[in-house]
Amino acid sequence: xxxxxxxxxxxxxxxxxxxxxxxxxxxxxxxxxxxxxxxxxxxxxxxxxxxxxxxxxxxxxxxxxxxxxxxxxxxxxxxxxxxxxxxxxxxxxxxxxxxxxxxxxxxxxxxxxxxxxxxxxxxxxxxxxxxxxxxxxxxxxxxxxxxxxxxxxxxxxxxxxxxxxxxxxxxxxxxxxxxxxxxxxxxxxxxx
Amino acid sequence: xxxxxxxxxxxxxxxxxxxxxxxxxxxxxxxxxxxxxxxxxxxxxxxxxxxxxxxxxxxxxxxxxxxxxxxxxxxxxxxxxxxxxxxxxxxxxxxxxxxxxxxxxxxxxxxxxxxxxxxxxxxxxxxxxxxxxxxxxxxxxxxxxxxxxxxxxxxxxxxxxxxxxxx
Numbered sequence: 001x002x003x004x005x006x007x008x009x010x011x012x013x014x015x016x017x018x019x020x021x022x023x024x025x026x027x028x029x030x031x032x033x034x035x036x037x038x039x040x041x042x043x044x045x046x047x048x049x050x051x052x053x054x055x056x057x058x059x060x061x062x063x064x065x066x067x068x069x070x071x072x073x074x075x076x077x078x079x080x081x082x083x084x085x086x087x088x089x090x091x092x093x094x095x096x097x098x099x100x101x102x103x104x105x106x107x108x109x110x111x112x113x114x115x116x117x118x119x120x121x122x123x124x125x126x127x128x129x130x131x132x133x134x135x136x137x138x139x140x141x142x143x144x145x146x147x148x149x150x151x152x153x154x155x156x157x158x159x160x161x162x163x164x165x166x167x168x169x170x171x172x173x174x175x176x177x178x179x180x181x182x183x184x185x186x187x188x189x190x191x192x
Numbered sequence: 193x194x195x196x197x198x199x200x201x202x203x204x205x206x207x208x209x210x211x212x213x214x215x216x217x218x219x220x221x222x223x224x225x226x227x228x229x230x231x232x233x234x235x236x237x238x239x240x241x242x243x244x245x246x247x248x249x250x251x252x253x254x255x256x257x258x259x260x261x262x263x264x265x266x267x268x269x270x271x272x273x274x275x276x277x278x279x280x281x282x283x284x285x286x287x288x289x290x291x292x293x294x295x296x297x298x299x300x301x302x303x304x305x306x307x308x309x310x311x312x313x314x315x316x317x318x319x320x321x322x323x324x325x326x327x328x329x330x331x332x333x334x335x336x337x338x339x340x341x342x343x344x345x346x347x348x349x350x351x352x353x354x355x356x357x358x359x
Contacts, residue, residue: 060284171295
């Protein structure tokens with residue numbers, strides 16, 4: 001998926017939701033590769049559009065089925081992966097990270113897409129720690145004012161919950177080592 | 193006369209607290225694999241009842257029962273009842289085992305959890321419905337085929353298990 005595909009599919013999804021008579025806005029936070037493409041000018045394409053829900057439980061229950069049907073309709077029309085709108089990262093990181101409200105980025109009918117600050121994406125990616133996450137971190141670090149390990153740790157403390165930092169301390173330390181160089185006395189990721 | 197542990201009955205017992213969830217579902221599993229295996233549809237066709245009080249406990253286990261029925265029906269070519277597809281059985285907050293507090297464990301569980309559970313946001317892995325009765329029957333089958341080496345017998349039974357239940 002390229003940047004224009006992402007906007008195109010989201011727009012079609014908004015139309016599908018409107019067709020279904022959905023009037024209450026559905027609030028989604030853009031993250032992952034789609035965020036990197038659209039809001040961090042990353043050169044790589046993405047397989048899917050990663051999102052976090054910004055709905056409370058009741059709203060989510062209401063929105064889930066229409067959204068799933070809309071996603072499926074868009075997938076069929078465009079012959080793309082039925083999981084093109086992907087909230088698995090939210091399930092994966094549930095109760096491990098803070099989900100910020102973000103700023104409204106675009107609306108497509110009832111579909112309201114929000115964007116978190118780049119610092120948040122950086123924190124998530126340092127936390128996730130896979131190779132492609134580290135590559136994205138390098139791109140983000142060129143665009144935001146984070147230049148030291150200590151600043152990066154502060155970001156992690158802001159967005160990643162203490163227990164999660166503790167339980168994933170090795171991954172976090174590895175990310176920080178790769179991005180900022182090794183540190184002799186290692187207490188990265190420990191809950192403070 | 194033995195009362196048959198249908199999934200509806202198991203869920204009712206879970207909701208009323210009459211049985212611990214794993215006991216209620218273990219009894220259902222015994223019915224599925226054992227004494228009621230010749231009429232499996234009867235064990236699952238009735239929807240699970242509405243609990244008196246909706247709590248996280250009843251929501252989670254309701255979703256788990258629906259996923260279990262879809263999973264088992266898929267494995268054993270039993271027609272899957274429509275009630276399991278009700279969106280109320282999709283959890284809005286994911287259900288991770290307590291030990292899954294790090295991302296790598298969660299990623300692994302996401303990989304191996306069967307689809308009916310994944311779709312309902314239950315990340316339980318793939319060993320819940322592994323079946324000791326079947327393992328024993330497959331071991332006998334291996335011996336009947338002339339396999340005598342215990343390791344080979346285990347591998348034969350394990351292959352059978354993987355073909356039905358996945359890794």
